[in-house]
Amino acid sequence: MNMLINSAETVVADALRGMAAAHPELDVDVERRLVVRRGAREGGRVGLVSGGGSGHEPLHAGFVGYGMLSAACPGEVFTSPVPDQMTRAAAAVNGGQGVLFVVKNYTGDVLNFDMAAELAGEDGIRVERVLVNDDVAVTDSLYTAGRRGTGATLFVEKIAGAAAEEGAPLERVAELARRVNDSSRSFGVALSACSTPAKGSPTFDLPDGELELGVGIHGEPGRERRAMMASREIADFAVCAVLDDLEQVAPADGPVLALVNGMGATPLLELYGFHAEVVRVLAARGVPVARTLVGNYVTSLDMAGCSVTLCRADDEMLRLWDAPVETPALRWGR
Structure with a gap:
């Protein structure tokens, strides 16, 4: 596979060097693998820290x-960051109001963030943890115990981040983040496998003319493999899988935040066409859409495919979603 890299060993460091050059408003520590908002300790805000394996950009550093x-805290490709990174991040952003760890439900991430929370606590930093586990495709997989954390991570980080920006206390920010996660569900589809720099070839076998329904963001198997389907058929399957699960826990009469997310190699031409089909299915199910985001936000290297994330949003969630944000990958209202 042809890749725009120097070497597999330096790909993450090289990306961080490039990010530092492109975004001087961020403090990027290439050696220690940290990306920190400049002035993060100022203003008496709760600090929000997240992270995970690289290869899902713009998640997390782009937010x-x-x-x-x-x-x-960016780890190596598809590999959890280590507790030292997370502990340093907590110290770097703690302004006295405590720190919230936003953790996707993958075994390495969970274990390492838990250890980092203990270490930070020993240093006198109050830490709350929120687990994101929104993927309805499978329960338990190659990387997880329970459901995987995927697109809802963006909703959690944006809405909790807005609450922290307003000065909400740690317990309130954590409660809101958990509520967003509990109100969100996702489903992903792969049209091709991804290729890691270290392997240099597809990480799993997906023959031409087939797709993987319910794929994970590391290429983990989903519910089933089928012959290629039209966009409208994929939307029917994915959106109904999300709604059928979501309606068990969230009121069925409220509006949703909708994320139509590309996995890395699917162009916007296709994503917008797919979004039209998602809207069609939601309308048929009587689900109003309050806000929509379409694009590559939680990716899987060069995988072709998409995911759908829906969040049943109350008035507070919508207000905080609309609040100003200014990051490399998400910005509005300032």
């Missing part, structure tokens, strides 16, 4: 900035 994350 560091005003109204969202205070810091991100």
Whole structure:
């Protein structure tokens, strides 16, 4: 596979060097693998820290900035960051109001963020943890115990980040983040496999003319493999899988935040066409859409495919979603 890299060993460091050059408003520590919002300790705000394996860009480092994350900890490709990164991040953003760890439900991330929370606590930093586990495709997988954390991570980080920006206390920010996660569900589809720099070839076998329904963001298997389907058929399957699960826990009469997310190699021409089909299915199910985001936000390297994330949003969530945000990958209202 041809890749625009120097080497597999330096790909994350090289990306961080490039990010530092492109975004001087961020403090990027290439050696320690930290991306920190400049002035993160100022203003008496709760600090928000997230992170995970690289390869899902712009998640998480692309969401560091005003109204969202205070810091991100990038690991190696598809590999959890280590507790030292997270502990340093907590110290770098703690302004005395405590720190919220936003953790996707993957075994390495959970274990390492838990350990970092203990270490930060020993240093006198109050830490709350919120687990994101929105993927309805499967329960338990190669990387997880329970459901995987995917697109709802963006909703959690944006809405909790806006609450922290307003000065909400740690317990309130954490409660809101959990409520967003509990109100969100996702489903992903792969049209091709992804290729990691270290392997240099597809990480799983997906023959031409087939797709993986319910794929994970690391290429984990989903519910089933089928012959290629039309966009409208994929939307029927994915949106109904999300709504059928979501309606068990969230009121069925409220509006949703909708994320139509590209996995990395699917162009906007296709994503917008798919979004039209998503809207069609939601309308048929009587679900109003309050806000929509279409694009590549939680990716899987060069995988072709998409995911749908829906969040049953109350008035407070919508207000905080609309609040100003200024990060490399998400910005409005300033």
